[in-house]
Amino acid sequence: MFDLLRSVWREPRPTPGPPRLWWDWVLVSVLATAALLEGLLRQDLSWRVLSLVICVGLVATLLWRRSRPLLMVAIAFGVCMLGSVVVGGDFPKQDVLVYLVLLPFSLLRWGSGRDAVLGAALILAKIGFSGLLGYLSPGDTLAGVVVVFAVMAIGAAFRYRTRARARELDQAKLLERERLARDLHDTVAHHVSAMAIRAQAGIATAATDPNAAVDALKIIDAEAARALDEMRGMVRILRTEDPVALTPGPRLTDLERLASTSDPRVEVTVEGGAQAVASPVGAAVFRLAQEAVTNARRHARHATRIEVRVVVDDTSVHVRVSDDGEPGLLRPSGAPGYGLTGMIERASLLGGTCEAGPNADRGWTVNAVLPRTGVS
Numbered sequence: 001m002f003d004l005l006r007s008v009w010r011e012p013r014p015t016p017g018p019p020r021l022w023w024d025w026v027l028v029s030v031l032a033t034a035a036l037l038e039g040l041l042r043q044d045l046s047w048r049v050l051s052l053v054i055c056v057g058l059v060a061t062l063l064w065r066r067s068r069p070l071l072m073v074a075i076a077f078g079v080c081m082l083g084s085v086v087v088g089g090d091f092p093k094q095d096v097l098v099y100l101v102l103l104p105f106s107l108l109r110w111g112s113g114r115d116a117v118l119g120a121a122l123i124l125a126k127i128g129f130s131g132l133l134g135y136l137s138p139g140d141t142l143a144g145v146v147v148v149f150a151v152m153a154i155g156a157a158f159r160y161r162t163r164a165r166a167r168e169l170d171q172a173k174l175l176e177r178e179r180l181a182r183d184l185h186d187t188v189a190h191h192v193s194a195m196a197i198r199a200q201a202g203i204a205t206a207a208t209d210p211n212a213a214v215d216a217l218k219i220i221d222a223e224a225a226r227a228l229d230e231m232r233g234m235v236r237i238l239r240t241e242d243p244v245a246l247t248p249g250p251r252l253t254d255l256e257r258l259a260s261t262s263d264p265r266v267e268v269t270v271e272g273g274a275q276a277v278a279s280p281v282g283a284a285v286f287r288l289a290q291e292a293v294t295n296a297r298r299h300a301r302h303a304t305r306i307e308v309r310v311v312v313d314d315t316s317v318h319v320r321v322s323d324d325g326e327p328g329l330l331r332p333s334g335a336p337g338y339g340l341t342g343m344i345e346r347a348s349l350l351g352g353t354c355e356a357g358p359n360a361d362r363g364w365t366v367n368a369v370l371p372r373t374g375v376s
Helices: 003-007 022-041 048-064 069-087 093-108 114-134 140-203 210-234 252-258 278-301 339-351
Strands: 265-271 303-313 316-323 353-358 364-371
Touching: 003 069, 003 114, 022 048, 022 093, 022 303, 048 093, 048 316, 069 114, 069 265, 093 114, 114 140, 140 339, 252 265, 252 278, 252 303, 278 303, 278 316, 278 339, 278 364, 339 353, 339 364
Parallel strands: 265 303
Antiparallel strands: 303 316, 316 364, 353 364
């Protein structure tokens, strides 16, 4: 139990801190106007001027509720407690003051563990103080405690849900790094195997045919240069485990394997010099297209056609995968899903870009651009 409390107390704030958004100003403006109108128009309001000052003034605490949640809780509930002491009863009683529930929510959503504990203690002290002095009935006191804990629980749920999603996205990125590292390893292993075979052939024929040995050395030199170029792409890759396979990974020429005549049919087109593309880039193009086709089959409702188009120019490889279906319920519309996150990570590791989104009329398109020779 003590270890649990200590871990809660040491819980850090979520990083990076959230920025102040434009709609925060809209919210503050609307609430300040509502507080002013209620204070002026409500007939049964006592201590009208003081109530107006408190209700309108405390609206500003919402602007700093994410960056300074504990301070805003202390200001808001401290002022309300002081007002109750001055008036001698529960104060202020304007309905618009319900906006204060955003502060305990933000306390658990954006504050540290220490902020949450101290802020909760301040809020409960204010409610208990009002209850002990008779400003609130026992029922209202209990209801206030229940509401505060419910709002704080919602804030904690949002906090840990965001953290869980971030962890899952990190796992997707790490998995994509592992897959890309495996492809790069397989490619380099293929080149090294070719060099070893050529070297053995050169040694075997050196005594009887010196020219054959020289030719073997030239081939080894070319293979070594290609292997070194592709190994540079491994500098930015995080390997989580060693691969067991030593066969080459997929190539750009393997894209035809994605073609299909079943519904929806998959059409594959490759333009340009596919042989000039570095092996890691070819493997990445295949993986990107494969993931995009899988997503289209899974999420595009009533799709009849999926088009995979790859264009190789002097410097880049352009990949476009589009379908003519209707967006499915599970299709990513805001934050990218784990599959798309992996695609973006793979393209980024090779110095390229990848983006996806709905078409103007119907369907979904994935566009990726990779350097033809990979990361140097």
